[in-house]
Amino acid sequence: MLKVGIVGGGIIGSSIATWLIGDGHEVTVYEREPEGLPASAGNASLIALPEIAPIASPGVLTAVPKWLLDPLGPLTLRWGDLPALTPWLLSFLAHATPGHGRHARAALTQLMTTALADHFAVGRIAGLEGHLRQTGYVSLHDSEASIASALHEAALAKAALGYDYVRLSPAEARTLVPELEGAFHAALHQPIYWMAANPLAILRAHQAFAVERGRRIASEVQQVTQHGDGIHIATASGSERYDRVVVAAGVWSRVLVRQLGLKVLLETERGYNTTYTDLGWNLPLPVGFADHGFIATPLVDGLRVGGAVELARPETSPNFARARAMREKMRRYVPSLPEGGTEWMGRRPSTPDSLPVISLHPRDNRIAFAFGHGHLGLTLSAVTARMVAGLILGREERAEAFSISRFQ
Numbered sequence: 001m002l003k004v005g006i007v008g009g010g011i012i013g014s015s016i017a018t019w020l021i022g023d024g025h026e027v028t029v030y031e032r033e034p035e036g037l038p039a040s041a042g043n044a045s046l047i048a049l050p051e052i053a054p055i056a057s058p059g060v061l062t063a064v065p066k067w068l069l070d071p072l073g074p075l076t077l078r079w080g081d082l083p084a085l086t087p088w089l090l091s092f093l094a095h096a097t098p099g100h101g102r103h104a105r106a107a108l109t110q111l112m113t114t115a116l117a118d119h120f121a122v123g124r125i126a127g128l129e130g131h132l133r134q135t136g137y138v139s140l141h142d143s144e145a146s147i148a149s150a151l152h153e154a155a156l157a158k159a160a161l162g163y164d165y166v167r168l169s170p171a172e173a174r175t176l177v178p179e180l181e182g183a184f185h186a187a188l189h190q191p192i193y194w195m196a197a198n199p200l201a202i203l204r205a206h207q208a209f210a211v212e213r214g215r216r217i218a219s220e221v222q223q224v225t226q227h228g229d230g231i232h233i234a235t236a237s238g239s240e241r242y243d244r245v246v247v248a249a250g251v252w253s254r255v256l257v258r259q260l261g262l263k264v265l266l267e268t269e270r271g272y273n274t275t276y277t278d279l280g281w282n283l284p285l286p287v288g289f290a291d292h293g294f295i296a297t298p299l300v301d302g303l304r305v306g307g308a309v310e311l312a313r314p315e316t317s318p319n320f321a322r323a324r325a326m327r328e329k330m331r332r333y334v335p336s337l338p339e340g341g342t343e344w345m346g347r348r349p350s351t352p353d354s355l356p357v358i359s360l361h362p363r364d365n366r367i368a369f370a371f372g373h374g375h376l377g378l379t380l381s382a383v384t385a386r387m388v389a390g391l392i393l394g395r396e397e398r399a400e401a402f403s404i405s406r407f408q
């Protein structure tokens with residue numbers, strides 16, 4: 001039995017904790033804000049199994065200049081933060097090549113192959129049941145070029161993972177989602193998407209499991225240090241020794257990585273949403289507004305409308321006009337959507353190559369890293385948990401595509 005310390009109690013750190021407790025280890029999770037609502041609490045709840053395309057691609061590059069002209073569009077940059085974001089942006093641009101696209105798709109395919117089964121496995125350990133359901137997903141497209149590009153991606157996902165898809169006319173899409181009263185050109189239906197009933201409920205269930213069967217320290221980790229007798233985790237109230245330490249602190253992992261003498265490019269793609277809990281109706285399945293970069297997802301207890309990307313430093317103040325803009329855009333398609341709801345902003349921890357870091361420290365296999373899951377952190381949380389447990393116990397091969405060595 002190993003004594004393991006985990007820094008960060010988001011969905012990544014909490015799922016790793018559950019997996020390791022299930023394996024019989026003594027686990028302590030450090031979470032500075034146990035009641036907080038990080039990305040893991042407020043995301044769109046999709047288990048997005050076919051999403052193996054990296055964000056950086058030649059196609060995205062051609063669209064970026066147009067998007068950047070619209071401060072409330074699918075992608076914005078907080079220009080005051082440009083100097084801090086420049087190294088990440090340059091690397092992002094360098095990865096927008098067909099060659100990297102093939103590499104990233106192959107790597108993400110490896111994770112997606114077991115992602116769902118791993119969700120059921122980690123859920124069983126935590127005593128979760130009925131928390132996942134297969135809903136399918138419909139994306140709406142305003143032009144032939146947009147649907148053609150989505151069909152191309154869907155074909156690549158089918159070749160890699162075998163998932164079916166079908167192009168729908170607007171009338172066919174309305175038979176699936178009658179609320180789509182506005183005009184659009186075509187739709188894509190992918191039945192393989194699953195949803196978590198509510199991401200906050202799943203996060204809190206894993207966190208509660210760690211409290212009940214392990215230990216939680218509600219403090220900020222200030223430093224992780226290497227010693228002959230183990231790895232020490234320091235907070236303001238003292239330091240404690242562990243056999244193994246996992247750094248899974250979302251975007252804030254970068255601070256600890258640097259203290260450990262390593263480099264990483266990790267920034268936030270921030271997203272905004274609005275959650276309605278009192279609409280009196282809900283969508284029958286999640287709907288994506290592909291040309292506007294946001295989605296509407298039916299949680300078990302409400303409708304969530306949001307997404308888009310705002311590149312900014314984690315501490316920059318939110319701009320909730322972006323949440324309002326998405327509600328307004330959704331009314332073009334679903335005129336019955338009212339005002340109201342609760343607005344939220346979350347920080348996707350993102351690498352410039354759209355691949356997470358699931359890795360041992362290159363020179364110290366007592367330390368593991370698990371962060372940078374970008375748009376797919378809920379989807380990939382359980383497979384990450386299984387892999388990290390395997391890595392620190394020496395039963396899983398190191399996967400180069402996810403190694404922190406790629407940043408050194």
Ligand SMILES: Cc1cc2nc3c(=O)[nH]c(=O)nc-3n(C[C@H](O)[C@H](O)[C@H](O)COP(=O)(O)OP(=O)(O)OC[C@H]3O[C@@H](n4cnc5c(N)ncnc54)[C@H](O)[C@@H]3O)c2cc1C
Pocket residue numbers: 007008009010011012013030031032033036038039040041042043044045046047048219220221222248249250251252253269270271272273306307308345346347348349370371372373374375376377378379380
């Ligand atoms: C709008 C939006 C929609 C999304 N939709 C989806 C979706 O549908 N499907 C999907 O798969 N993914 C989705 N995501 C992405 C997903 O939410 C993230 O990838 C995921 O939540 C990241 O989890 P994490 O645990 O790495 O980070 P976080 O959720 O950020 O958690 C990190 C935790 O570490 C703690 N912490 C940080 N530093 C320290 C420290 N020094 N000491 C102690 N604690 C510390 C923080 O308090 C925090 O609780 C979405 C994200 C956004 C913003």
